[in-house]
Structures are given as C-alpha cells and as structure tokens.
Amino acid sequence: MRVKLKSIQDLIVPPLRDRAGQPAAWWLMCIVFLAAVSPAWAQTGNGNKFGNSFFFDIVVTNKRTMVKEPVYLPVSDTAVYRVFDRFKSHGNDGFLHTEPKSPVLLGVKLNPSLVKYFSASVQSISKEYQVFVISDSSDAVLVALGINRENAGDFRYHVVENDSIERIRWSPIPRLEKNYGAKQPYGFLGKYNAPGKRLMVEVINTKNYGIREGVIFDWRINFKPIVNQLTLAVPGGYFNVAYRDLNHGYATRFDKATGLPANLAFPVDSVLNMTFQFKKQETLVHSVYLVKNIAGKKDTAWLDFVDHYGYFQVNKDRFSEAGHYELVIQRQEKFPEWDNAQLLRMPFDVLEPVTRLTWHELAPYAAALLIVLIAAIAISRLYAKRKIEHAEQERNTVQLKLRSIRSQLNPHFMFNALSSIQNLMNKNELLEANRYLSKFAALTRTVLNTSEQEMISLEDELRIANDYLQMEQLRFGFRYTVNAAADLDTANIDIPAMLLQPFIENAVKHGVATLKKSGLVQVNAAREGRTLVLTVTDNGAGLNPGHQEPSGTGFGLKLSEQRIRLLNQVHSHRPAELNIRSLPSGTRITITLTNWI
Known part of the structure; x- marks a missing residue:
C-alpha cells in the first residue's frame, strides 16, 4: 500500500534549506522515517486543517540515495502557479529532484477547516487514485494544471458515482479558466458535492492511455466495518x-x-x-x-x-x-x-481447559459402557429377529389365505362352465355343446397348468380371458374385445393369476347373457406411468346395490374383493385397488395396480 504524507507545508512549501543555506537533508530523512513507521498517520491525516490550498500529487527523489517518495505538495489557492516554481527550484540542485506524479497534474481543494481528509489509495490497473474523505459534506474542487490550450483537445474525463453509475460520461474538458492566481489557463474539472456517496473523477489522454489520472471523493460518514x-x-x-x-x-x-x-x-x-x-x-x-x-x-x-x-x-x-x-x-x-x-x-x-482423565481412571467407566453396549446390541438383535419371524409368519398366513381363495375360485369357474354345457345339452344343442366342451377342455388345461402359480404374465392372463369369452360367445352370441395398450410389454409384466376371470364371468352371466348379439364385453389393459390399469366393461343392466346379483350368486366377486385386500398385505409397496361402478348402460370393473410396471 502506498504511503503519502498528507501535510508537509512546513517541509515542501518553504525552500528546503537549513540555517547554513545547505539543503535540509535531515528533513527528508524525517519524512522517510515517519512514512515508514507510521503509514496510518500518512494516510489518514495528522489532525491539521486542509487550509487555503490546493494539494498536488508529486514525487521527490533524494539524489544522494536515489530514494523516491510520493508526497503531497500544498500550494496556496491564491498562487497555484507556484507548483511549477517548485519543479524548477528543485530540478537542478544537488540534493532533491521534484516532479509531478502525472503530466495531468491534478489539484484538489477542499474545505479549509477540514481535518482527517486522507484515506487509502485505490489501484486502477497500473495507476493509483487518491481518496479524500470529506466528513462535513462540503465541496471539492478539482483542477488539472497539466491541461492547457495546446493539449486540451486530447483529454477526456468522466464521473462515476459509487462505482456503479456514470453521472458524467466521457466528455471533453468542461472549460479552461485562470483563477486562483494562475498565470496561464488550466483545465477546470468541476466542483463536486455528493453527501453520503463516493465520486470518482477520471481523466485520460485519448492519444496515450498511459497518461491517466484520477481522484475519489468520499462523503460517507459511516465507516463501521462489515x-x-x-x-x-x-x-x-x-x-x-x-x-x-x-x-x-x-x-x-x-x-x-x-x-x-x-x-x-x-x-x-x-x-x-x-x-x-x-x-x-x-x-x-x-x-x-x-x-x-x-x-x-x-x-x-x-x-x-x-x-x-x-x-x-x-x-x-x-x-x-x-x-x-x-x-x-x-x-x-x-x-x-x-x-x-x-x-x-x-x-x-x-x-479453562476441560479436565482429561487418565486411562486408569477411564478404564472402569469404559468397561461398564462396553458391557451396556454389548447387552444393548444383543437385545436389539433378538428383538429384530423376533420381529422378522413374526412378519414371516404373518406373510405365510396371508399366502395360505390367498391359496385358499384361489382354490375356491378355480372350482367356481369350472362349475359355471359345466353349468353352461348342461344348459346346451338340455336344449338338445349337441353341436354347440360339443364345440363348447372342446373350448372348455383347452381352457381347463391352461387354468390347471397355472393353478400352482401365484403370479402369471399379463399376456397369459389376457389369453385366458380371450379363450373364456370365445367359449361363452358360442353359447350366448354376444360381442367382445380384449385389448392391451401398445406401450405394455405384456410378456414381462406379472400379475396375480386369474385376477380378471371372476369379473369377466360376472359380466357375461349377469351383464350380456340376455342381450345376445347386442351384448358387448370389453377387457382393456393400459398404463399410467408405472401403474397398470385393468378394466372389464359390459353394456348390461348394471349391478344391484352391494354388488349382489339377482340370483344371489355374488360369490366370485366377494372372493375377489377379499383377495385384493390380502394382496395389499403381501405387496404393501405395490398397492392394488378395486373399483366397481354401475354405469347408465352397464357395469365397469377397474383394477389399479400401482408400481407394478
């Protein structure tokens, strides 16, 4: 961070000579010493007032040591031309060389009564811009003595507020004036005042970007760190x-x-x-x-x-x-x-540090803790084992109940089919009875082959449904359709065996049997995400309340409803839902199997 002396009026403005007329080398050594040991003093001010002056940023070189020091040169605001005299008076002696930091030669004038007006400089690429803190919300005047009639057209300036808003875009130098005791016109960059804000005034030479200078005026009053x-x-x-x-x-x-x-x-x-x-x-x-x-x-x-x-x-x-x-x-x-x-x-x-026990002091507590831990693990494992055994028993019980229901559904299906064959024979429709019996034999073999399987593919389930409807169509003459959505891989989707059969039998017997050729049964399988939706729809008269058929033969539906409840106990992560709805022109059975795809 660069160090700047903020007030050297007693050092630079008077000629740097001692009482014998020799260059006052000890003054410069004091400057260097103070800058080295107290950078904060150099940057924040030593309590002196700003005074009736312009401050110019200059560089002083001790020719004996070739040490350069950046300092501020205060020049009376009634004789600003004296800044050039300083460059001449120190330019050729044997001790000091004084030169402006920048050819722009910016001069700053603040309220003469202001104190603590310096702050840290700000880096702008290769340049450093000085910052002046103006705690009393007074004006700041900025001039550029290095800008004159010959070169004013080469310079532009702009003003930025709070490092975010360009209050004045890049513009020519506002005007040349000859005030404050100046002997030649100089660039006047303005008088500024922005309480509570920061303004950066930047000047560049359009022909040489290396000639660039700036200054920041800070009117903020809250400097509390965040x-x-x-x-x-x-x-x-x-x-x-x-x-x-x-x-x-x-x-x-x-x-x-x-x-x-x-x-x-x-x-x-x-x-x-x-x-x-x-x-x-x-x-x-x-x-x-x-x-x-x-x-x-x-x-x-x-x-x-x-x-x-x-x-x-x-x-x-x-x-x-x-x-x-x-x-x-x-x-x-x-x-x-x-x-x-x-x-x-x-x-x-x-x-105070936490008291640490020795190993001998900790050993009894560690042993007791180990015993408790081992006991807790043993009890936990025993509890978990019994819980698993109990869950397995419940699962086996549910599986037995499911097999019992399957064993009741299969005879129920066969008795209904045999009843149909008997009816055909009683009517002396022997040809139809033979054809029905042939279909029934093929279907019975399929059902018996899957009787030991809890799950079968959707493809096999739909094939059984199709064979059954084809067989019953010989007897009653109704129409039917069995469809699966194109996006279903029916061969690789398993569902509970004979899940649809009781509902299809119910649709035929109590829905379309009396409608003959005008009857229609529709069996559909579709997907909704990972959910499989199965529907059985007929255009019959609909169900009576409580799903009870007129003849009181609702045994198949009751077993199916009980089976759905048991399936939900076994497959709790894949729930099944049964919905029976009576339509104005028939009945619709919907089975929703969630997460079965």
Missing part, C-alpha cells in the same frame, strides 16, 4: 461459526445487526485461529485491537491492519489464556476516538 464471514480453525478442520450445527456449540446467539456471535466461548487450545472476512473497503484502512481481561487484569493491544483483500486472522497465541476477550475493529486514525457508532466489537470467552 463482516461477511467468521471462520474458526480447530484441530482437524474448520467451520463457519454462524452455522450452529457445525460450530461445536461455541456460539448459540448472534447479533442481528452484525451477524457476529454474541456469546462465543470455547476451551483453551480448542481453536487454532479465527479468520474474519470483511466486506472489502478499497478506500479505507481498518485496524484491529484486542482487549484482554485475564484474572482481573485488563490490557488493550493493537494487532494489525485488515489486509486489502478484507481478511484478518487472529492466531491462538493471542488468546492462549483463559479469560474474557474483545476484538475491536475500527477505521484507522492517528488518534483512535473509540466512537461506538463506528466500531465493530466481538466479545468472546476462553474457558
């Missing part, structure tokens, strides 16, 4: 203290205004360092102080500056003893005023 993040490093890791589930319980309350912990406390040696990440303040320098109160003895120490990236780290050697501590961060000044409105405070406590 913390974006506080990180604690601990043995084996680190964490953001703002997250309670990560911060080891070191902090539970936080200041709403600053976000910092209000009750930070941790044992000695448990924290390796604390790293603060501040909101970057390009034009400000902040100092960090540590206030310690150990065993009733209070002490305050300056730690360091916050770096220009906005980071500051406090290592554990600063809080190595148990006690109460407080970090205080404020804008750097020569004489800290400790204005609470401008300070950031974070108290924390370092606790």
